[in-house]
Amino acid sequence: xxxxxxxxxxxxxxxxxxxxxxxxxxxxxxxxxxxxxxxxxxxxxxxxxxxxxxxxxxxxxxxxxxxxxxxxxxxxxxxxxxxxxxxxxxxxxxxxxxxxxxxxxxxxxxxxxxxxxxxxxxxxxxxxxxxxxxxxxxxxxxxxxxxxxxxxxxxxxxxxxxxxxxxxxxxxxxxxxxxxxxxxxxxxxxxxxxxxxxxxxxxxxxxxxxxxxxxxxxxxxxxxxxxxxxxxxxxxxxxxxxxxxxxxxxxxxxxxxxxxxxxxxxxxxxxxxxxxxxxxxxxxxxxxxxxxxxxxxxxxxxxxxxxxxxxxxxxxxxxxxxxxxxxxxxxxxxx
Numbered sequence: 128x129x130x131x132x133x134x135x136x137x138x139x140x141x142x143x144x145x146x147x148x149x150x151x152x153x154x155x156x157x158x159x160x161x162x163x164x165x166x167x168x169x170x171x172x173x174x175x176x177x178x179x180x181x182x183x184x185x186x187x188x189x190x191x192x193x194x195x196x197x198x199x200x201x202x203x204x205x206x207x208x209x210x211x212x213x214x215x216x217x218x219x220x221x222x223x224x225x226x227x228x229x230x231x232x233x234x235x236x237x238x239x240x241x242x243x244x245x246x247x248x249x250x251x252x253x254x255x256x257x258x259x260x261x262x263x264x265x266x267x268x269x270x271x272x273x274x275x276x277x278x279x280x281x282x283x284x285x286x287x288x289x290x291x292x293x294x295x296x297x298x299x300x301x302x303x304x305x306x307x308x309x310x311x312x313x314x315x316x317x318x319x320x321x322x323x324x325x326x327x328x329x330x331x332x333x334x335x336x337x338x339x340x341x342x343x344x345x346x347x348x349x350x351x352x353x354x355x356x357x358x359x360x361x362x363x364x365x366x367x368x369x370x371x372x373x374x375x376x377x378x379x380x381x382x383x384x385x386x387x388x389x390x391x392x393x394x395x396x397x398x399x400x401x402x403x404x405x406x407x408x409x410x411x412x413x414x415x416x417x418x419x420x421x422x423x424x425x426x427x428x429x430x431x432x433x434x435x436x437x438x439x440x441x442x443x444x445x446x447x448x449x450x451x452x453x454x455x456x457x458x459x460x461x462x
Contacts, residue, residue, distance in 0.1 A: 219342020
């Protein structure tokens with residue numbers, strides 16, 4: 128029974144470990160927010176085989192949508208978050224409908240072009256987005272009913288608890304998606320798109336749905352980020368944000384959802400630590416990422432899996448079944 132929910136339990140363990148090991152509630156929240164964004168990217172790259180440089184579109188869109196809803200309307204925060212999610216899914220479906228018509232390099236170029244286009248729109252629509260300054264003073268009120276506070280959100284750790292609950296719910300949903308027939312079909316499309324089409328699967332429809340789900344999850348991450356910081360900066364929709372999310376995905380490992388949590392935690396915490404060592408910490412981070420690319424082709428999850436198999440192999444019985452008992456499931460990515 129526990130084996131079935133092992134990845135969700137690991138994610139829950141991370142949400143419990145972060146408050147015990149970090150003194151900053153904002154930093155802990157940032158880990159979970161970017162973990163959500165990486166989950167969306169992993170669904171495209173790890174499960175569908177789509178290398179998208181457009182994730183920053185949905186992240187920034189979520190930030191701007193929530194900011195506009197809370198600063199210019201009287202809508203309650205939960206409804207504003209839902210609107211951000213729906214709009215993220217809709218825009219992702221539109222972007223995906225154009226991008227999935229191409230493959231390989233041309234697909235990447237289309238997503239990058241869309242990212243630049245949305246950045247230009249955000250930069251020029253200053254009445255709505257604030258331009259260079261972004262949207263400022265986004266309120267983060269506690270959730271209340273009838274004048275009584277139900278869920279306080281004022282302090283960083285109170286907000287962290289709120290984000291942790293949302294993160295675990297979304298993680299559980301995506302686990303169900305990945306383990307469903309839909310998720311296994313995505314893996315079949317990733318491994319051999321021609322064969323999947325020959326069997327009878329409508330490949331473009333599956334890709335489009337994956338795009339929409341990815342956009343919804345990433346927009347949710349952007350909305351939560353705006354609530355965390357109180358601003359929706361222009362940088363949230365830059366293509367650099369897409370690159371950062373993609374790097375986190377590769378660091379953690381593709382094809383396994385919990386690997387997304389590892390990648391986000393490693394990147395955010397490493398960046399925070401390196402920034403205290405040297406003003407030009409991005410150079411150090413670049414060297415670290417080069418090392419990951421050269422020596423950890425399967426990401427942090429792949430390293431952990433290899434170590435587990437070695438330990439389990441040494442402990443296993445000498446009856447030829449060591450390898451079978453030492454294997455750790457990877458949710459469909461055996462590479």
